[in-house]
Amino acid sequence: MTDTQNPTSHPESSTAVWCESALLADGWARSVKLTIADGRIARIDTDASAGDAVRLGPALPGLGNVHSHAFQRAMAGLAEIRGDTGDTFWTWREVMYRFLERLDPDMAQAIAAMGQMEMLEGGFTRVGEFHYLHHAPDGGFYDNPAEMAARMAAAAQETGIGLTLLPVFYAHSNFGGLPPTDGQKRFIHDVDAFARLVEACRGIVAGLPEAVVGIAPHSLRAVTAEELDAILPLAAGGPIHMHVAEQTKEVDDCLAATGQRPVRWLMNHTEVDKRWCLIHATHINATETERLAKSGATAGLCPVTEANLGDGIFPTPDYLAAGGSFGIGTDSNILINAAEELRTMEYAQRLSRRARNVLASGPRRSTGGDLWRAATMGGAQALGVGRGGLRRGAPADFVTLDANHPNLVGRSGDALIDSLVFAGGGIDTVWRHGKQLVSDGRHHARDAIAGRYAATLKALLT
Numbered sequence: 001m002t003d004t005q006n007p008t009s010h011p012e013s014s015t016a017v018w019c020e021s022a023l024l025a026d027g028w029a030r031s032v033k034l035t036i037a038d039g040r041i042a043r044i045d046t047d048a049s050a051g052d053a054v055r056l057g058p059a060l061p062g063l064g065n066v067h068s069h070a071f072q073r074a075m076a077g078l079a080e081i082r083g084d085t086g087d088t089f090w091t092w093r094e095v096m097y098r099f100l101e102r103l104d105p106d107m108a109q110a111i112a113a114m115g116q117m118e119m120l121e122g123g124f125t126r127v128g129e130f131h132y133l134h135h136a137p138d139g140g141f142y143d144n145p146a147e148m149a150a151r152m153a154a155a156a157q158e159t160g161i162g163l164t165l166l167p168v169f170y171a172h173s174n175f176g177g178l179p180p181t182d183g184q185k186r187f188i189h190d191v192d193a194f195a196r197l198v199e200a201c202r203g204i205v206a207g208l209p210e211a212v213v214g215i216a217p218h219s220l221r222a223v224t225a226e227e228l229d230a231i232l233p234l235a236a237g238g239p240i241h242m243h244v245a246e247q248t249k250e251v252d253d254c255l256a257a258t259g260q261r262p263v264r265w266l267m268n269h270t271e272v273d274k275r276w277c278l279i280h281a282t283h284i285n286a287t288e289t290e291r292l293a294k295s296g297a298t299a300g301l302c303p304v305t306e307a308n309l310g311d312g313i314f315p316t317p318d319y320l321a322a323g324g325s326f327g328i329g330t331d332s333n334i335l336i337n338a339a340e341e342l343r344t345m346e347y348a349q350r351l352s353r354r355a356r357n358v359l360a361s362g363p364r365r366s367t368g369g370d371l372w373r374a375a376t377m378g379g380a381q382a383l384g385v386g387r388g389g390l391r392r393g394a395p396a397d398f399v400t401l402d403a404n405h406p407n408l409v410g411r412s413g414d415a416l417i418d419s420l421v422f423a424g425g426g427i428d429t430v431w432r433h434g435k436q437l438v439s440d441g442r443h444h445a446r447d448a449i450a451g452r453y454a455a456t457l458k459a460l461l462t
């Protein structure tokens with residue numbers, strides 16, 4: 001098969017790579033030559049000879065990481081000591097708030113660059129940064145009120161990751177419009193100040209290739225119904241992300257305040273459609289599962305963080321059976337790896353159901369392959385970059401594997417992804433916007449970024 005729709009297009013800036021096989025949007029193909037121009041796939045030739053193209057191993061579309069709080073990367077492993085009363089999400093959040101007393105913009109940028117670099121090395125080519133750390137430690141606005149957002153963009157400029165910047169609106173500590181707590185003072189805006197922030201974010205990302213700006217009302221506990229109505233138009237067609245039903249306490253509080261469960265309340269209150277990504281949505285009943293699946297929205301699942309925080313298990317089999325779309329997110333960034341997220345997602349089901357290959361989409365289907373394809377499409381939709389996958393005209397965002405890695409040797413097609421997801425390892429190169437950012441599994445700027453991160457952590461923790 002040869003893509004012949006634009007056979008004469010050979011822009012001078014084009015690069016050609018040849019992959020021994022590739023998971024294209026319409027399936028696996030062998031001997032695939034991708035011609036890349038202006039960061040996009042200009043042409044795909046299959047059963048092609050390599051010629052003088054860069055020769056690579058099997059290629060997969062890079063995944064979108066739909067949910068990250070960059071600064072939390074620096075807390076990884078710091079909240080694993082048992083307290084006196086049984087540890088829950090809410091005690092983890094107290095550790096996070098204490099951490100925030102010291103974090104400045106330089107530190108935030110260094111930490112974000114580290115996390116983004118690890119995302120690229122771990123198979124992600126774009127991140128949805130759910131950005132809520134806006135203000136100075138005393139809660140005052142920085143001279144540039146969008147300083148911290150600018151630092152997230154600066155990190156993306158350095159690492160090369162695709163950025164979908166999701167400035168967060170956060171105004172209250174709980175349902176009923178309760179005032180924010182002292183620990184939340186760096187997150188808070190009123191509607192007018194938030195509108196200015198969103199506008200500033202559009203300017204901040206203007207120089208980044210293929211950057212997207214959306215909005216993120218933090219959660220139903222942090223935003224009143226009136227505020228939600230006021231900020232939704234600011235998305236202007238971009239993605240809308242919101243934490244929903246992560247914790248049973250949140251469900252109980254929402255029921256007490258509104259008489260409805262969170263997902264039900266949200267879907268009754270406003271039109272939740274494909275622009276939306278509901279983060280976690282862990283505690284949804286059968287009716288909410290069906291309704292969310294049919295809405296066209298994406299569920300933003302963060303299996304590693306949800307396991308780490310003891311959140312619970314999303315009803316993935318029922319949701320997928322109803323046609324639901326999902327993306328995966330690294331959320332707290334306790335461990336950053338696309339394969340690990342998909343593995344944890346499947347293992348949660350295996351352990352709770354005492355069954356294997358629960359999330360494959362049918363008999364004789366590959367669990368890893370089906371999850372990677374679904375996360376590719378859901379991730380792209382949630383991050384506002386179209387349909388996802390390797391196709392002509394799509395962003396040249398992809399990962400290639402080392403076919404001689406011990407866990408991958410002798411495999412082809414979906415068996416490669418099964419081994420990548422369940423045995424791990426094997427990412428060789430990563431390309432974003434047509435630019436190679438990772439070789440032999442290492443980001444090209446790893447030494448500088450890791451050095452700055454280490455200096456930042458020493459300053460923060462000592």
Ligand code: ZN
Binds near residue numbers: 069130243279331332
């Ligand atoms: Zn989150």
